[in-house]
Amino acid sequence: MKLKSAIAASTALTLVVSGAAFAESHGNMADSMVLVSWGGAYQTSQQKAYVEPYLAANEGVTATWDESSNEAVAKLRAMNEAGNVTWDLVDVVASDAIRLCDEGLAMEYDPDELLLDAPDGTKASEDFGDLIVSDCYIPQIVYSTTFGYRTDMVGDTPPTTVCDVFDTETYPGKRSLEKRPINNMEWALICDGVADEDVYDVLETEEGQARAFAKLDTIKDDVIWWSAGADTPQLLADGEVVMGSTYNGRLFSLIEEQDQPVAMLWDAQVFDLDGWIIPAGLPEDRLARVIDFVKFATDTQRLADQAKYISYGPARKSSAPLVGQHAELGIDMAPHMPTDPANAKHTFLYNYEWWADYRDDLDGKFQAWLAQ
Amino acid sequence: MSEATDTSGPVLAADGTPLKRSLARALRRQKLRALGLVAPLLLFVLVTFIAPIADMLFRSVENDIVADTLPRTVVALKDWRYDGGEIPDEPVFAALYADLAVAVEKKEHTRLGSRLNYETTGTSSLFRKTGRRVDDIGEHFQDQLEGLDDAWKNPETIAAIFAADPTAERYRPRDGVAAMLPRASAAYAKFAAFTESEGDVAAEEKPWELIYAELYADLTAGQGAPYEGPEAALVRAAVAAVPGFEPLSFKEAFIEVDDGWESVEIWGTIKAYSPRYTPGYFLNAVDMQLTPEGIERQDEGQRIYGLLFKRTLFMSLAITISCILLAYPVAWILANLPMRTANLLMILVLLPFWTSLLVRTSAWKVLLQQQGVINDIIVWLGLGKFMVWVENAWNWFGTTVGFIDPAMLVDFASNEGRLTMINNQFGTIVAMTHILLPFMILPMYSVMQTIPPTYMRAAKSLGATNWTAFWRVYFPQSVPGIGAGSILVFILAIGYYITPELVGGTTGTFISNRIAYHISSSLNWGLAAALGAILLAAVLLLYWAYDKIVGIDNVKLG
Numbered sequence: 001m002k003l004k005s006a007i008a009a010s011t012a013l014t015l016v017v018s019g020a021a022f023a024e025s026h027g028n029m030a031d032s033m034v035l036v037s038w039g040g041a042y043q044t045s046q047q048k049a050y051v052e053p054y055l056a057a058n059e060g061v062t063a064t065w066d067e068s069s070n071e072a073v074a075k076l077r078a079m080n081e082a083g084n085v086t087w088d089l090v091d092v093v094a095s096d097a098i099r100l101c102d103e104g105l106a107m108e109y110d111p112d113e114l115l116l117d118a119p120d121g122t123k124a125s126e127d128f129g130d131l132i133v134s135d136c137y138i139p140q141i142v143y144s145t146t147f148g149y150r151t152d153m154v155g156d157t158p159p160t161t162v163c164d165v166f167d168t169e170t171y172p173g174k175r176s177l178e179k180r181p182i183n184n185m186e187w188a189l190i191c192d193g194v195a196d197e198d199v200y201d202v203l204e205t206e207e208g209q210a211r212a213f214a215k216l217d218t219i220k221d222d223v224i225w226w227s228a229g230a231d232t233p234q235l236l237a238d239g240e241v242v243m244g245s246t247y248n249g250r251l252f253s254l255i256e257e258q259d260q261p262v263a264m265l266w267d268a269q270v271f272d273l274d275g276w277i278i279p280a281g282l283p284e285d286r287l288a289r290v291i292d293f294v295k296f297a298t299d300t301q302r303l304a305d306q307a308k309y310i311s312y313g314p315a316r317k318s319s320a321p322l323v324g325q326h327a328e329l330g331i332d333m334a335p336h337m338p339t340d341p342a343n344a345k346h347t348f349l350y351n352y353e354w355w356a357d358y359r360d361d362l363d364g365k366f367q368a369w370l371a372q
Numbered sequence: 373m374s375e376a377t378d379t380s381g382p383v384l385a386a387d388g389t390p391l392k393r394s395l396a397r398a399l400r401r402q403k404l405r406a407l408g409l410v411a412p413l414l415l416f417v418l419v420t421f422i423a424p425i426a427d428m429l430f431r432s433v434e435n436d437i438v439a440d441t442l443p444r445t446v447v448a449l450k451d452w453r454y455d456g457g458e459i460p461d462e463p464v465f466a467a468l469y470a471d472l473a474v475a476v477e478k479k480e481h482t483r484l485g486s487r488l489n490y491e492t493t494g495t496s497s498l499f500r501k502t503g504r505r506v507d508d509i510g511e512h513f514q515d516q517l518e519g520l521d522d523a524w525k526n527p528e529t530i531a532a533i534f535a536a537d538p539t540a541e542r543y544r545p546r547d548g549v550a551a552m553l554p555r556a557s558a559a560y561a562k563f564a565a566f567t568e569s570e571g572d573v574a575a576e577e578k579p580w581e582l583i584y585a586e587l588y589a590d591l592t593a594g595q596g597a598p599y600e601g602p603e604a605a606l607v608r609a610a611v612a613a614v615p616g617f618e619p620l621s622f623k624e625a626f627i628e629v630d631d632g633w634e635s636v637e638i639w640g641t642i643k644a645y646s647p648r649y650t651p652g653y654f655l656n657a658v659d660m661q662l663t664p665e666g667i668e669r670q671d672e673g674q675r676i677y678g679l680l681f682k683r684t685l686f687m688s689l690a691i692t693i694s695c696i697l698l699a700y701p702v703a704w705i706l707a708n709l710p711m712r713t714a715n716l717l718m719i720l721v722l723l724p725f726w727t728s729l730l731v732r733t734s735a736w737k738v739l740l741q742q743q744g745v746i747n748d749i750i751v752w753l754g755l756g757k758f759m760v761w762v763e764n765a766w767n768w769f770g771t772t773v774g775f776i777d778p779a780m781l782v783d784f785a786s787n788e789g790r791l792t793m794i795n796n797q798f799g800t801i802v803a804m805t806h807i808l809l810p811f812m813i814l815p816m817y818s819v820m821q822t823i824p825p826t827y828m829r830a831a832k833s834l835g836a837t838n839w840t841a842f843w844r845v846y847f848p849q850s851v852p853g854i855g856a857g858s859i860l861v862f863i864l865a866i867g868y869y870i871t872p873e874l875v876g877g878t879t880g881t882f883i884s885n886r887i888a889y890h891i892s893s894s895l896n897w898g899l900a901a902a903l904g905a906i907l908l909a910a911v912l913l914l915y916w917a918y919d920k921i922v923g924i925d926n927v928k929l930g
Contacts, residue, residue, distance in 0.1 A: 074892040099895070102482035102500065174742075179878075224795050227873060239743045353497055356486075360894055361493040367886070368676040370878040371683075 029289040032062045036090040039067035040230075041253060042274075045309035046091070046140075048327070050297040057296075061289070072096060076105050076279060085279045088290045094273040094352055095182075095359075097137040102356070106136035106277040114138075114291060116299045118318035127300075127316045131273055133352050138298055139275035139315035141306065144338035144347070145183050146269035148236055148251040149243035151261045161346075162268035163191035165243060166215065168222055176232045176244030179225035181366035182355060183245065183270050186348060188215035190268055200354045209362065213369050225370070236262050248338050252311035256329060256336070266343040270350050275315065313339040429908075432657075432901035435650040438642065441484045442471040446646040454640040454664040459633070465622035466589075469509055473582035474562055476503045490896050491652065491662075492641040498632040505629045510581025512620045513588040520613050523606050530583065531575035532602040534560040538575045542568060552599050555586040588614060640664025653902035677903065680883040685910070686774065687801060687882070688865035694805045695812040695861050696854060703816035703853070708825070721813050729807065733874050736803040740793040740875075747790040759791050766798065795877030803875050808864055812857035819853030855922055863911055883907060 485499025543564035
């Protein structure tokens with residue numbers, strides 16, 4: 001009897017001691033994280049640029065990827081309703097971040113408190129600047145949706161402006177556009193003679209919308225509509241389309257890594273953002289771990305490192321000068337960035353707030369237009 | 373024997389109880405045991421299948437969000453009428469402020485904004501923008517009270533007024549304060565409940581601006597009993613001072629924040645969607661709309677669901693028919709070959725089952741696209757013209773049967789007579805027929821296997837031709853297989869969305885693609901649920917019709 005209780009006591013003691021040691025060494029941080037991203041080359045760039053270095057610096061911590069960013073908003077909402085959020089950090093585009101913040105599913109944060117300052121002491125809120133488009137959003141990269149064209153299918157006069165997409169006489173053949181109104185409506189209006197800064201004012205009116213649809217009508221029969229980012233690169237590689245819109249990183253990999261006869265048409269590229277959100281209501285230990293990771297993953301050097309693996313521009317101003325060469329190809333990455341001055345001669349700013357309002361309405365109209 | 377029992381009372385079992393009761397007991401025991409045996413499965417199905425579906429379908433009418441987020445506004449709006457053409461008056465705006473101030477703290481206002489944005493464009497940003505500045509409205513009163521006495525800045529002072537024990541971890545209202553300061557104490561109770569839900573103590577947190585606004589309202593109205601209790605001097609000084617406060621029109625304040633509040637449309641929408649149950653989602657699902665003026669048809673340019681439902685049904689039917697045509701001979705051969713050869717061929721039928729759906733769909737892309745394998749062969753063989761003829765025939769068939777709109781004939785023979793076979797209805801039907809074919813072959817095969825070959829021989833020996841023997845003897849016996857296969861294929865086809873999304877282009881998408889969009893992108897789960905409910909109803913209706921016409925007993929899966 002005595003022996004038994006002695007054993008019990010010593011076991012309890014060991015548990016307490018080891019528990020305390022555990023808590024001390026990890027500073028009350030969870031030792032695993034579930035990161036949500038897009039899979040593919042983009043996730044690889046995140047893995048190489050900051051997840052692997054972070055894990056190397058923090059022994060015993062594990063990170064698991066969940067490639068669900070595409071359905072992140074819906075899944076997070078479902079998790080929230082079920083009261084069991086299993087994700088710790090979620091990579092989403094800006095419009096989804098706004099949506100998640102609106103729904104109360106993402107945590108609001110203070111940039112200067114949560115994120116590190118730039119090496120020169122610039123506050124994080126200034127270093128990221130306007131790119132923090134929502135109180136919940138921690139931007140990582142700037143990407144753009146732009147056009148690529150087959151150099152062997154356009155003759156001697158390659159397209160120079162986005163309006164060449166609407167010119168089926170000079171450039172016959174199919175073109176691929178995304179199967180949603182966002183970006184397409186803007187391009188249609190720009191090519192119908194609307195000045196960039198007036199686009200959203202015009203698009204707000206019924207006549208403006210009709211005008212955009214009328215412009216799109218002129219190429220409707222020549223369009224293959226895509227819904228996955230990999231579609232356009234495949235269509236271009238197969239020669240199915242003469243030109244098509246997609247994310248600039250996909251085109252970079254098609255041109256530089258796969259060596260296809262394709263060139264970039266940077267005109268009227270539409271900038272968009274990709275970044276993290278922290279799900280609302282995480283338990284304290286998991287939140288502490290995630291904050292520790294995010295601090296590291298969004299510092300100036302790490303964001304610049306990411307550009308070694310993919311041609312997306314770092315969201316911090318202070319990272320831009322640090323962008324180097326591609327990790328495998330050894331080519332300078334700066335000229336392939338959407339933000340490079342040579343590429344950014346004519347860019348279009350995507351209005352998140354406007355689309356948050358008009359998305360439901362215009363998407364209904366767009367789908368009805370497509371189906372008719 | 374029967375006479376004897378009739379006269380001598382009820383029949384008794386061996387143990388003396390009436391036979392009837394004994395039998396019933398035995399049966400009941402048996403039934404309970406049977407139920408016990410199926411209970412695990414029943415529970416499993418109930419919990420993992422029926423309950424989630426019921427929950428999802430319930431969302432198609434549920435509309436708690438407006439009444440939960442804006443409880444007082446909804447009540448205040450009761451007497452307001454949209455037809456009047458004027459926006460509501462001050463009391464409604466005051467109620468809106470009280471509701472929004474709480475909703476903003478709980479971060480629920482933007483969710484309501486996105487909900488109402490499905491109905492009226494612009495509501496999303498209206499709520500987001502207003503949420504950011506709603507504090508300013510309350511600060512108007514807070515600043516004036518604090519200007520009166522710095523003590524109003526102190527959370528503990530406020531707690532002393534409202535809480536029974538300001539030092540306690542959990543808030544309890546002080547006796548009598550609800551009678552003296554009804555609105556402010558209600559606001560404080562909400563504040564305390566929220567703070568505690570966040571794991572904080574109310575007496576230590578900065579009180580909401582709403583409490584000051586409500587306090588002002590209570591003090592100016594002079595409601596309830598004269599104030600007595602802690603901080604009496606402070607409150608009495610405020611009572612004396614409030615008539616001199618600069619008043620605030622909530623209406624003007626809201627309109628200054630965002631002139632969207634001047635829109636009758638917005639108010640009409642809030643009122644129209646304030647009941648806890650709404651037909652709105654179902655109306656949207658049938659291209660109608662619940663507007664403040666009543667139920668209206670959707671604008672011409674926004675009607676899409678009727679078209680998609682029709683298309684889904686017709687294309688599923690076309691897929692089912694092509695599956696029957698292709699599967700019947702295959703199943704017949706499989707059933708009539710020697711076992712060993714049949715098993716070998718069976719693997720070919722089953723092989724697609726073991727291949728990823730995405731891979732099979734992508735394979736069709738490679739085959740069917742303009743620069744794809746089939747088109748390359750056609751051009752190489754110089755068969756462009758013939759293919760044009762085939763396409764023509766397809767269009768003719770499609771328009772005659774009705775599943776191709778005459779305005780949307782398939783555009784064929786681009787350069788060199790290359791066919792457009794993908795990103796349209798044709799591609800969808802081809803790919804889905806291939807994917808669903810095994811579901812048709814398998815039930816057909818198992819039914820045909822049970823048909824004795826001797827029947828055909830007997831028919832022929834009695835003088836029937838090959839055709840008569842098949843049509844009059846073999847075919848009727850194989851109908852249960854066709855029935856089972858058709859139900860399987862049709863029901864699977866009607867809910868498909870990955871394949872139509874990948875190869876459907878614009879003319880080959882199904883209603884399920886829109887359901888998927890509303891689930892994952894627009895987050896309009898109510899509309900998705902309504903569309904799903906209609907689809908489910910359509911399937912059940914078809915099932916019922918099938919049962920009436922063919923008889924479900926005739927379906928054999930093996």
